[in-house]
Amino acid sequence: MDLLIKGGTLITPTDSIKADIGVDDGKIVAIGTDIPGKADDVIDAKGKYVFPGAIDSHTHMDMPFMGTVTADDFESGTTCAAYGGVTTLLDFAMQPKDKDFLETLKIWHGKADPKAFIDFGFHVAVTNLTDDLVKQIPEVLKAGVSSFKLFMTYSKGGLFSDDARIYRMLEESKKHGFLVQVHAENDTVLEMLKERYIKAGNTSAEFHAKSRPNFVEAEATHRALALAAATGGNLYVVHMTCMESLAELANTKGFANVYGETCPHYLTLTDEKYLSPKGRRYIMSPPLRSKDDNDALWMGLYDEILSTVATDHCAFNDAQKDVGKDDFTKVPNGAPGTETMVPVLFSEGVRKNRITLNQMVKFTSYNPAKIFGMYPAKGCLNIGSDADIVIFDPKCEMELTAKNLHSKSNYTVFEGMVAKGMPTHTFVRGTPVLYDRKLVGKKGAGKFVSRGKHIPL
Ligand code: DUC
Ligand code: ZN
Ligand code: ZN
Numbered sequence: 455m456d457l458l459i460k461g462g463t464l465i466t467p468t469d470s471i472k473a474d475i476g477v478d479d480g481k482i483v484a485i486g487t488d489i490p491g492k493a494d495d496v497i498d499a500k501g502k503y504v505f506p507g508a509i510d511s512h513t514h515m516d517m518p519f520m521g522t523v524t525a526d527d528f529e530s531g532t533t534c535a536a537y538g539g540v541t542t543l544l545d546f547a548m549q550p551k552d553k554d555f556l557e558t559l560k561i562w563h564g565k566a567d568p569k570a571f572i573d574f575g576f577h578v579a580v581t582n583l584t585d586d587l588v589k590q591i592p593e594v595l596k597a598g599v600s601s602f603k604l605f606m607t608y609s610k611g612g613l614f615s616d617d618a619r620i621y622r623m624l625e626e627s628k629k630h631g632f633l634v635q636v637h638a639e640n641d642t643v644l645e646m647l648k649e650r651y652i653k654a655g656n657t658s659a660e661f662h663a664k665s666r667p668n669f670v671e672a673e674a675t676h677r678a679l680a681l682a683a684a685t686g687g688n689l690y691v692v693h694m695t696c697m698e699s700l701a702e703l704a705n706t707k708g709f710a711n712v713y714g715e716t717c718p719h720y721l722t723l724t725d726e727k728y729l730s731p732k733g734r735r736y737i738m739s740p741p742l743r744s745k746d747d748n749d750a751l752w753m754g755l756y757d758e759i760l761s762t763v764a765t766d767h768c769a770f771n772d773a774q775k776d777v778g779k780d781d782f783t784k785v786p787n788g789a790p791g792t793e794t795m796v797p798v799l800f801s802e803g804v805r806k807n808r809i810t811l812n813q814m815v816k817f818t819s820y821n822p823a824k825i826f827g828m829y830p831a832k833g834c835l836n837i838g839s840d841a842d843i844v845i846f847d848p849k850c851e852m853e854l855t856a857k858n859l860h861s862k863s864n865y866t867v868f869e870g871m872v873a874k875g876m877p878t879h880t881f882v883r884g885t886p887v888l889y890d891r892k893l894v895g896k897k898g899a900g901k902f903v904s905r906g907k908h909i910p911l
Pocket of ligand 3: 512513514766768
């Protein structure tokens with residue numbers, strides 16, 4: 455056996471079991487007490503939790519956006535992920551308007567294949583759809599990509615999809631068994647509000663949030679859900695932030711195949727951040743909301759109306775953000791997050807009894823593995839599954855501050871928060887990438903995950 459992790463508590467979506475876990479040739483080969491045989495490496499995990507590796511299903515590495523490129527590429531971004539207990543990430547391959555889907559995937563393979571420390575997959579972010587591109591969808595599925603994303607906003611940046619395009623993709627999703635993701639915000643209303651604030655001289659970060667109020671997200675969420683119900687398609691709403699959107703999702707869940715994701719920053723931070731001198735750091739879309747919205751999202755997780763937590767890791771540094779110091783509409787939207795997802799969820803969610811430890815594993819591993827067609831190779835600690843394993847020390851404390859983290863961004867939105875519980879070891883297919891909090895993995899060792907069809911929960 456290559457690896458034996460002894461005496462830890464294995465966490466699954468339903469159970470917490472004291473057991474040893476054995477790994478050989480990249481796979482989990484044994485679970486039990488007193489597993490016979492010798493192993494090349496034996497780790498004592500007494501007092502630690504052993505999770506299936508987290509899957510961050512929402513990242514933007516090396517992405518051209520709003521006149522710049524995200525600060526993390528697949529080298530620094532997957533380094534962050536490994537430190538954060540993430541063993542697979544799914545990144546958005548942005549379709550250049552003049553390229554087809556397969557060409558888009560080739561571009562993203564060029565960015566990720568030589569650099570990734572952990573496993574990765576892609577979603578195609580659709581910016582153009584023609585009859586020929588619809589015909590190409592089966593080839594995209596064959597290439598191991600079973601999810602597409604459509605933006606209901608960013609008309610200014612050329613990313614926008616109208617309702618008819620979303621309807622069409624949802625129809626196709628039903629036919630072929632893939633997943634349609636949407637970024638849900640009402641584009642024309644928010645663009646009008648942005649213009650109105652700027653014209654009135656309201657140019658600072660707080661007006662980013664004011665121009666994208668809750669109803670802007672909830673209305674678009676409602677529309678996307680209605681299109682999913684009408685077509686029978688498979689819909690996943692990314693980065694949900696507010697109680698009104700959550701209510702829309704809850705209303706639709708009983709009769710349509712729909713899922714919702716939220717992110718750690720929407721669970722823990724509020725729009726007061728925009729009032730600080732560093733307010734631009736928190737400009738992401740949708741924006742941060744109120745304490746009541748934070749609470750509603752925790753409830754949405756606890757009640758499992760929401761299905762996943764992911765990060766929307768889209769890192770920029772202060773120099774990039776400062777381009778918009780006199781005009782909030784010019785600030786590149788986004789912030790880093792993949793390294794802090796599991797520590798923040800554990801400290802703020804599990805420790806504060808807002809979700810259970812088993813639910814945390816469900817939202818960050820099991821559910822995304824199923825929804826995005828990777829289960830049971832990923833997302834569980836089953837015999838025969840990939841040995842994507844995290845050892846997590848609930849006693850290890852770390853201040854979340856840029857100098858302790860690994861993003862090329864010079865800040866974290868959780869600056870100053872102390873995480874009570876950190877991953878100490880991250881194994882990807884049995885190979886150590888993080889060992890005793892030291893990066894030991896190899897650049898380029900991460901493999902593309904060829905995903906199957908969407909598996910309904
Ligand atoms: N939102 C962000 O904040 N950044 C990237 C794209 C998005 O939808
Ligand atoms: Zn988005
Ligand atoms: Zn995003």
